[in-house]
Amino acid sequence: MSVKNNLKSILILLSLVCSQSNVFAQNPFARLESLFTVPKSYTLFRATAPLNMDGELNEKSWTDAPWTEYFIDIEGDLKPAPAYKTRVKMLWDANYLYVAAEMEEPHLWANKQPEKDIIFRDNVFKIFIDPDNNMNDDFEIQINPQNKMLFLIMNKPYRDAGTPVTGWNPIGYKSGVKLSGTINNSGDTDKGWLAEIAIPLAALRFDPLNSKQNTNFRINFLRTNFDFVVKDGVYSKAMDNNGKAFPPHYSCFTSQGIINMHYPERWAYTVFSDKAPDAQSEKFSLPYSEKQRKYLWLAYYRQKEFFKLNKKYAQSLKDLNVPEAGIQIDGKSNLLSMEATSKQFLVTIREEGSTGNISVDHDGLIIY
Template identity: 40%
Template sequence: MPDPFTLIIFFVIIGFFKKNFIAGRKGVLKGKKQQKKRALFLVVATLGVSLILFSGLGRQGQLAGNDLISSPSFNTRSIFSASGLLPFWPSSSARQRAEELTSSLSPWPALWAATESLSQAGLSEPFSQDSEVEEFPVPKIPFAPPNYVCYRSSSPLKVDGALDERDWRRARWTEDFVDIEGENRPKPRFRTRVKMLWDGTYFYVGAELEEKDVWATLTERDSIIYQDNDFEVFIDPDDDTHEYYELEINALGTVWDLLLLRPYRDGGPAVHAWDIRGLKAAVKIEGTINRPGDRDKGWTVELAFPWEVLKECLGSKKLKPDSGDQWRVNFSRVEYRLNVREGKYEKAKDPASGQPLAEDNWVWAPTGLVNIHYPEMWGYVQFSDKIVGEGREDFQLSLEQDASWALRQVYYRQRDFYSRHGRYSDNLGELGLDRLRVEGYQWPPRIMVTWNLWEARLDSQDGKTSLFIRQDGRLTRQNLD
């Protein structure tokens, strides 16, 4: 019967095995299928050998292991590399403590020895700069988010989808939507634009969607609405890229609302059961819906988001934004190409595969890749206390916006560096960012790194503000005055 120490070591190895398998699936070893198979076999084989040793049946192997671990050729780093555990390769001080520990605990030398024997048998392929690793996807366009000054309505709006009230007529439209990848892609086939207003209770959104054939099929709330043509709203109140809202609506007025704890690239998850309590939503069709043979003009959407719900992710005790506050917001439109078959609309299909053609994704703020969940690329909405039509307020550009984008480059490079080397870096030279300069801030940032975590801190030159970003992409601010 193994003693308690043996059981502890057993579960540690099981944990390492699980971590290796997940890492292989998520892309640490992506592009090197043979390497993953070898690493997987190595861990399984090591586990089997270790159990024999720990159960007391391998005393000779332990003695042999003690001899091997003391030899100059012993290379524990190759063990971590071969087993896919290089991300857990410890610092020099930690390795020194581990080596001191192995001098007094007999099972560890044998374990290292067994693993090294497998490595020497040709099962080790350490990470290298030349490994076939898929690059972390980053925006392929310059950082230039659009902005919008959102004025107050003179009175509460009636949410009926019409957008014909005086306050709506006075509010300005956003720029026309573009392809999600940017203006280098083809111009959208149909025009889409948005207006915004607010009062003490709601954040109002009005959208106009040009459409020759208005079509929708989904009628149950919280259906996957983007499987229809739809309009989508994304709101990140505190610009940390985490804990943001998403709402989708189709031409039938069917809504899907959800909460994202983190972007999908950082593990999500999306909370589908979350609802915007008190949401008001309405659609108006200019033409007919689901009736082929006529020519429609389009449809309009009117939404009222209650501050009582939006405050949940505001990151402060405020019930609603103050005048001058800036939130990150984006709007998206999913559009399919349609054919008519037996008097009904259906998605156009690829003749070769028989599958529906890929949808178009049109947005207010392009992200530079086909993924709307890059909140750092969304537009800025600045709230004003002025009544719409009774004055003008300029959008306030901030040096912090550029500083935040510079820190985002550290996040992108760390993600890519980790995929290639199995560790994070505290050296901007290794990340290729040592020559970057940021006006108003003390570049370079200070970077703190552990085995599987990191955080970068960038201070303003006036010493009043610090910006932080960490391995899961969350950006936070700290006022120091």
């Protein structure tokens, strides 16, 4: 390469770097906007009488409880609406969290005798729960149209080298499925299925009556649908030219902004109401602390990007183009700080003049 061309390439590179820096200076959330939409919320009313997990939803508490909006694509509203409708409603009582999911499905199919640890390989409905809003030690619950279930505990998200723990079965859980059609029968057209699940609150270490806990419960739902083929009357997943199944279609209650459910900071907020379901909905208001967390996640995502490129973490927020001061939240000034080594980091935000703070570390753990 000539000296002239070499100099030209360097100038172009510097121009790109300066341009990117200007973009970050004007908008530190540039390129990450999909991860900073405000998650949806849902008010859970208290069931007034025992509920039967039979997939019927004919008890008064269920009929009065509101449905969520129909699910959207996992990446958000910028993607096309899912082909089949899905919606959820929830309740609670002193012992259980109740979830009911209604799923439109013209072709009900599943493994005829699935092992419990592989039901996710076919069409399933999944529940993701972070009962204390710290983004670690989360729960995943799956159910398929045959009422087969799988339970997982994640010590931390996969993105932070998390490991799923299987073999956990919450003592006392109950479930029921109602099919509107016939499963594994390719000769007819079905309407769908409804799953009803009672999850023991004790298994989640959660008490809705504890005022310090009941504002922290985060939840989201995922429905997976695989493309399929029918051969000799038997359903199976459609394969590409390399013999691999096509990726499933993902729909969820509130957008993840990314094709990954293990971003618990993107899950929906909840309000646990002690009123009966026919009471007027209680409005959800995003807590001040959640607005502060927005800047913690900004620094966290930028650090992960930096590590991917440099095999080490940045030593300062300036290296990440993340603001340290002048952060205005509800008219109050906040400060951001970071401690970091090449392998670890801790980012902290606090309101000026306050002794309280919130932090996030390299494992995505929120610390108060």
